[in-house]
Amino acid sequence: MSLRLATLLALAGVTAITAGxxxxxxxxxxxxxxxVAPPPPPPPQVVEVVAPQxxxxxxxxxxxxxxxxxxxxxxxWHWDGGRYVAVRGHWEVARPGYHYVHPHWERGQGGxxxxxxxxxxG
Numbered sequence: 001m002s003l004r005l006a007t008l009l010a011l012a013g014v015t016a017i018t019a020g021x022x023x024x025x026x027x028x029x030x031x032x033x034x035x036v037a038p039p040p041p042p043p044p045q046v047v048e049v050v051a052p053q054x055x056x057x058x059x060x061x062x063x064x065x066x067x068x069x070x071x072x073x074x075x076x077w078h079w080d081g082g083r084y085v086a087v088r089g090h091w092e093v094a095r096p097g098y099h100y101v102h103p104h105w106e107r108g109q110g111g112x113x114x115x116x117x118x119x120x121x122g
Contacts, residue, residue: 049081049114055105057085069094073117077101095119 059075066072070091077084092100098119105112 016024018080041108049079050110051105051114053106054112055079061089063089067091071100073100074102076117077105079112079114092117097104097121 055077059077061075063072063074071094073090073092075089076087078087079085087103098121101115101118101120103117104115106115107113
């Protein structure tokens with residue numbers, strides 16, 4: 001094989017390897033973004049606790065010394081479906097313009113009704 005033919009074949013091979021195929025991609029279309037909001041959470045379930053018998057006398061607890069900016073929510077009795085269980089007191093962050101009504105039991109129709117601790121304006 002002549003030098004000229006070998007050079008020509010080498011040049012053709014390099015050209016074929018480096019040329020490759022060129023494929024043009026079409027211009028991208030703007031994508032439409034759709035946001036689907038998740039459904040709102042279900043409303044909180046309110047369960048009224050009614051006990052057939054009155055709660056024991058006040059829960060005995062050691063009330064800690066006052067803390068600025070907080071009030072002590074007293075311990076209370078929780079009805080556990082068949083008996084009362086004491087729940088320890090805890091700190092609540094004070095809310096200016098409101099006063100705290102501690103958790104308590106009230107006698108009502110059908111038994112003893114539990115009222116949760118709430119903040120009341122005034």
